[in-house]
Amino acid sequence: MINISERLARIASFVPHGVKTADIGSDHAYLPIYLVQRGQSVQAVAGELNEGPFLGAERNVRSHGLADKISVRRGNGLAVLTSGEVDVITVSGMGGGTIREILAAGVEKLEGVSRLVLSPQGDGDSLRRWLLAHGWKIVDEDMLIEDEKIYEIVVAERGEMVLEDPLQLEFGPLLLARKHPLxxxxxxxxxxxxxxxxxxxxxxxxxxxxxxxxxxxxxxxxxxxxxxxxxx
The missing domain is CATH 4.10.860 (DNA Excision Repair, Uvrb; Chain A)
Incomplete structure (x- = not known):
């Protein structure tokens, strides 16, 4: 079993069992490998724009014997996907504004996607605002510190949700309701x-x-x- 960081493990905990997943900005494909090894993903796409991590992802997938279950693709954001290809998309390790831009630029690729697991480093309010404006509701949230940086996890599914309090957008409605210590x-x-x-x-x-x-x-x-x- 591959070893992954606490942040990635926490993200993985929000991925249901037996789904097709895509990890966008996958770096060295640690998360898709972990999800497939655990049976949470039956098929996965590891999307990466930069050549070094992309080549590293290919090597990692091959070395774990998962080339038949994980497709490593080089491309920008959701451009690596076809509509209806996956059930769950994960995006992490970047600012909330960047994640929002990735989703907005590839909105047609979200067809058939039932869950988004997003981990922004900062600017979570703009990401939540975009989700609510485009037919997604926030169903779970978490927060953790890694390498002295605070990361949020925002889990969204199809549906309607209205948040009028800007502080709920900024700090997360569920994080506030649960009084998360971070x-x-x-x-x-x-x-x-x-x-x-x-x-x-x-x-x-x-x-x-x-x-x-x-x-x-x-x-x-x-x-x-x-x-x-x-x-x-």
Whole structure:
């Protein structure tokens, strides 16, 4: 059995058993190999744009004797797929804005896909906003730290969902509802940046400086309210 990181294992935990999967931006195809070895994927596509990781993925798939079950393809985003080819798509290891762009550019390839397992590093609000606007609902969420970076996992399935609170889009409706402890770490980091920014504005004069101060203080109050909710 291949060894994979905690982040990839956590992503894999949201993939159902016996499905066809595609891992986009698959790097060295660790996740597809793991999913096929465990029987979660009966067939898989490992899509990778960059030559080095693509060649590494091919080698890894062959060395594990899985060339008949994992198709390694070089291409940009969902361009490596044909419509209706897979049931589940995973995308991880990049910003939420980039994942959103990948989905938007290949939206026709999402035909037949029943579940998306997405792990953005930052900018999760724009990704959630896109999902809700395009007929997806958020059915599960998780959060973890790896290599001193905070990663979210957003699991979406076909359906309707309305989120009017921008904080739910930013922090994740299910993560907030469950009061995930890593939200506190994220908030403390953000508050630290605000404190530094306010200190940097102490000598700023004029309306623009005051407007910036007001915006930062409003943001600080907003984050403190979220912190209070999660801590309660």
């Amino acid at each position: 939200i506190l770490e994220r908030i403390e980091y953000e508050l630290g940046k605000i404190t530094l920014a306010l200190k940097g504005l102490e000598k700023a004069k004029g309306d623009s400086g005051q407007e910036r101060r007001d915006a930062l203080q409003a943001r600080r109050r907003q984050l403190e309210e979220v912190r209070s909710h999660v801590s309660s």
